[in-house]
Amino acid sequence: MKNNKVLDNIWLTLVFIFLFLPIAILIIFSFNKSRLNIMFTGFTLDWYKELFNNSVLLEALINTLIVAVISTVISTVIGTISAYGLKKYDFKGKKLINELLYIPIVIPEIVLGISLLCIYSFMKLELGMFSLILSHIAFSIPFVIINVNSAIESMSANLEEAAADLGASKFKTFFHVVLPSLMPGIVSGAGLAFTLSLDDVVISYFTAGPDSNTLPLQIFSMIKSGVTPDVNALITVLLLMIFTGIFIYMSISLRRIKREGV
Numbered sequence: 134m135k136n137n138k139v140l141d142n143i144w145l146t147l148v149f150i151f152l153f154l155p156i157a158i159l160i161i162f163s164f165n166k167s168r169l170n171i172m173f174t175g176f177t178l179d180w181y182k183e184l185f186n187n188s189v190l191l192e193a194l195i196n197t198l199i200v201a202v203i204s205t206v207i208s209t210v211i212g213t214i215s216a217y218g219l220k221k222y223d224f225k226g227k228k229l230i231n232e233l234l235y236i237p238i239v240i241p242e243i244v245l246g247i248s249l250l251c252i253y254s255f256m257k258l259e260l261g262m263f264s265l266i267l268s269h270i271a272f273s274i275p276f277v278i279i280n281v282n283s284a285i286e287s288m289s290a291n292l293e294e295a296a297a298d299l300g301a302s303k304f305k306t307f308f309h310v311v312l313p314s315l316m317p318g319i320v321s322g323a324g325l326a327f328t329l330s331l332d333d334v335v336i337s338y339f340t341a342g343p344d345s346n347t348l349p350l351q352i353f354s355m356i357k358s359g360v361t362p363d364v365n366a367l368i369t370v371l372l373l374m375i376f377t378g379i380f381i382y383m384s385i386s387l388r389r390i391k392r393e394g395v
Contacts, residue, residue, distance in 0.1 A: 156372065163365035170360060180362040184370075187363055193351035194367065200262065200347065201330040204269035209323040211270070212277025217311065219278070220285045234275045245272060246339035253340065260342035268340040269330045276329065277322035284318025320382075 166175035184190065219231060237245060249268050258264055292314060296306040312319075334349045341347060352364055 159365050160369050160372070163362055163369045165362050165365075168359075168361060170362065170365070180366045181370075183361075183363045184366045189346075190348070190351060190363065190367060193346050193348045196262070196345055197331060197348040200266050200269055200345075201327050204266050204273055204330050205323055205327040207266075208270045208273035208277050208326050209319060212274045212322055212326075213281050213312075213315065213319055215274070216278045216281035216285060217307075217315075220282065234278055237272050237275050238279075242272075242333075242335035243339075246336040249336065250339040260340060260345070262342075262345045265337060265341045265345050265347070268336050269333065272333075272336060273326035273329060276325045277319075280322035280325065281315055281318040284315045284321075288314045 162170050162173065163180060164176050164178065165173050166177045166179075167173070219227060246268075249264075249271065253260060253264050288311075292310050293306055296310045301309070332349055333347075334353055337347050337350055338353075341350060348367075352360060355361070355364070
């Protein structure tokens with residue numbers, strides 16, 4: 134029994150090393166004196182200074198954040214309302230729509246990217262930030278719906294009935310009863326949509342215009358000439374922001390759970 138526990142711990146440790154070692158190396162090499170990400174030659178903060186002088190990289194980051202935030206907000210709103218409507222109301226074609234929701238998830242991104250490009254060409258829509266945001270909304274909505282659906286399944290149906298019995302309108306019931314109950318699923322869906330938008334390369338490659346370069350596309354274009362440590366510095370800053378956000382969210386969640394437990 135003890136041997137099995139030791140083996141499980143070793144296996145778990147190896148899995149975590151496999152997952153987080155590349156991130157650790159990336160952070161370490163953001164302080165590397167050498168311009169090449171091959172050998173660590175010494176400690177320096179110069180690449181963090183260089184980062185704020187790299188206008189191309191910063192512009193790509195700003196474009197990425199704009200697209201990610203706008204597409205996440207819109208896809209979360211549409212996805213939440215769609216999931217609630219699909220669950221609450223019965224209509225013809227409902228089963229077909231539920232099945233079609235999984236198509237953007239299971240098909241290769243290159244297929245979706247080319248398909249969206251064909252649609253934009255047919256509509257004579259100029260490629261740019263607008264087409265890029267539309268594309269990110271399109272592939273994010275199904276992920277939001279699936280996460281919200283899970284929250285709806287765990288929500289008690291008696292909550293809405295109780296609110297109606299107490300005289301609450303459908304509007305008040307939705308915003309004061311349903312939405313708070315679905316918030317974990319909504320937050321999960323929004324987080325997934327934001328993450329997918331933040332690191333998308335394939336779909337953005339087909340639907341972004343020349344003036345709407347994103348950070349993943351910029352880094353992808355730098356691979357042939359070599360990715361410089363200022364990119365590592367930028368990723369390190371982003372990781373720090375993400376981990377800080379996760380820590381704050383988990384702290385708030387734990388406080389709420391303790392408060393409700395008391």
